[in-house]
Amino acid sequence: xxxxxxxxxxxxxxxxxxxxxxxxxxxxxxxxxxxxxxxxxxxxxxxxxxxxxxxxxxxxxxxxxxxxxxxxxxxxxxxxxxxxxxxxxxxxxxxxxxxxxxxxxxxxxxxxxxxxxxxxxxxxxxxxxxxxxxxxxxxxxxxxxxxxxxxxxxxxxxxxxxxxxxxxxxxxxxxxxxxxxxxxxxxxxxxxxxxxxxxxxxxxxxxxxxxxxxxxxxxxxxxxxxxxxxxxxxxxxxxxxxxxxxxxxxxxxxxxxxxxxxxxxxxxxxxxxxxxxxxxxxxxxxxxxxxxxxxxxxxxx
Numbered sequence: 001x002x003x004x005x006x007x008x009x010x011x012x013x014x015x016x017x018x019x020x021x022x023x024x025x026x027x028x029x030x031x032x033x034x035x036x037x038x039x040x041x042x043x044x045x046x047x048x049x050x051x052x053x054x055x056x057x058x059x060x061x062x063x064x065x066x067x068x069x070x071x072x073x074x075x076x077x078x079x080x081x082x083x084x085x086x087x088x089x090x091x092x093x094x095x096x097x098x099x100x101x102x103x104x105x106x107x108x109x110x111x112x113x114x115x116x117x118x119x120x121x122x123x124x125x126x127x128x129x130x131x132x133x134x135x136x137x138x139x140x141x142x143x144x145x146x147x148x149x150x151x152x153x154x155x156x157x158x159x160x161x162x163x164x165x166x167x168x169x170x171x172x173x174x175x176x177x178x179x180x181x182x183x184x185x186x187x188x189x190x191x192x193x194x195x196x197x198x199x200x201x202x203x204x205x206x207x208x209x210x211x212x213x214x215x216x217x218x219x220x221x222x223x224x225x226x227x228x229x230x231x232x233x234x235x236x237x238x239x240x241x242x243x244x245x246x247x248x249x250x251x252x253x254x255x256x257x258x259x260x261x262x263x264x265x266x267x268x269x270x271x272x273x274x275x276x277x278x279x280x281x282x283x284x285x286x287x288x289x290x291x292x293x294x295x296x297x298x299x300x301x
Contacts, residue, residue: 036180055090055093060216062213064235065236066237069249071110072135085179093106093205105145120167147208147209159178226270232250233250235248243264275291
């Protein structure tokens with residue numbers, strides 16, 4: 001199995017940084033990873049590469065899968081240093097071109113919950129499908145460079161793991177260690193770029209298709225934040241046949257709209273209303289878009 005090039009020469013012999021012990025060490029480490037990321041942002045801008053970095057909204061919506069319509073339990077896998085990083089920095093999307101395997105896309109909570117049940121342990125065992133509750137996952141897939149084949153990194157109880165083709169293959173240490181090593185190698189990468197390399201190409205704002213796989217693409221920034229009630233409604237998507245099948249489930253586990261091929265495409269709910277393309281004569285993947293309520297009834301414009 002081919003390994004991600006960035007980790008091909010992984011430096012296990014790198015000496016650990018000297019740090020104070022206890023709570024003071026924890027605070028120092030959390031501040032360090034945030035400040036190191038800010039330095040990296042500055043370095044990108046200085047090289048004329050600011051266009052290569054974007055940030056996904058924390059409430060980016062993604063449809064769940066029929067095997068895990070209730071989502072996944074992941075909170076117990078997310079360490080304090082990771083939580084501090086995403087709270088202060090966000091969810092970076094970094095890439096110099098499309099499918100940049102040396103770049104990275106951090107997954108907001110909902111995409112993380114959708115993809116984590118697709119990660120198997122080193123023996124190839126996947127989380128079991130659960131009919132009436134969130135999946136219990138041993139790995140939280142938090143960042144990737146191939147979101148279709150599930151290649152990237154996951155958090156487990158013992159730290160960060162390298163994920164290749166949906167399988168956990170190697171433990172890489174703590175989140176802090178992984179991030180600092182990643183930034184060191186990224187800085188070496190951008191320092192080696194030529195003038196031609198630095199020139200902005202056709203902009204790769206979505207190098208790993210994180211936004212493309214979401215329910216609303218790049219349009220989330222054009223709308224106000226979702227309400228708590230909106231976030232309790234989750235589309236479920238079955239990618240089989242044409243069109244795909246869709247259903248809507250709420251936080252209590254009730255199917256508000258049963259799975260079926262009533263829609264060609266769907267968008268997230270906002271204030272109890274969603275836009276969909278009905279699977280009807282005259283419709284295509286371009287539209288027209290119709291407004292529905294949480295029970296699937298058509299509503300006026």
